[in-house]
């Protein structure tokens with residue numbers, strides 16, 4: 001069911017999570033609140049430059065975020081859905097999400113990773129899994145990743161996955177380190193089968 005056929009603009013049915021080798025992306029749950037809050041609190045210095053909400057983070061903000069994003073029944077269309085990136089022991093490594101803010105036919109992926117677990121491929125593999133899931137949705141023709149141009153680390157993720165840099169646009173800075181210039185990357189559905197993103201997932205799944 002596409003967003004258009006629902007007549008709900010940018011809403012979409014939230015896909016299930018996914019697994020690939022050592023990493024699991026599963027839907028956010030109420031029980032994640034404590035681990036999420038702990039990960040954010042520990043990572044504040046790392047998150048603050050890029051995530052507007054990280055400026056003065058509180059437990060109430062974590063509780064409110066989790067409550068808002070876990071309240072809809074799984075079969076109900078949403079505008080945003082969030083996934084915990086976890087290792088095989090269930091430890092939370094980061095959070096990623098699908099967002100319907102680009103309008104019908106396209107979803108945007110967002111991510112952040114706990115400062116203790118960066119540079120291990122968490123964001124790249126998570127984004128590959130969400131790309132796969134998003135492109136399986138009827139009516140979704142492309143997935144995008146947007147980041148501020150000075151956040152080069154974030155930009156490595158779509159570049160590695162084979163997304164195409166399609167636009168550079170002015171954007172109001174929302175977080176302290178942002179320059180106000182946004183890079184937009186896109187992977188179209190027909191590019192998925194031969195993409196580095198699919199190859200990465202295939203390799204991770206083959207490795208078990």
Ligand SMILES: CC(C)(COP(=O)(O)OP(=O)(O)OC[C@H]1O[C@@H](n2cnc3c(N)ncnc32)[C@H](O)[C@@H]1OP(=O)(O)O)[C@@H](O)C(=O)NCCC(=O)NCCS
Nearest residue numbers: 050111112113118119120121122123124146147153154156
């Ligand atoms: C951006 C972010 C999500 C990347 O997460 P990650 O799990 O470390 O990323 P990956 O391990 O998949 O690595 C992606 C690439 O970035 C590189 N990288 C990751 N952290 C880096 C760092 N601190 N310095 C330099 N390069 C880094 C990796 O080496 C890899 O590049 P390579 O393939 O050329 O080696 C993480 O740094 C983060 O949470 N940043 C703060 C929040 C944020 O910026 N979110 C995105 C907003 S658009």
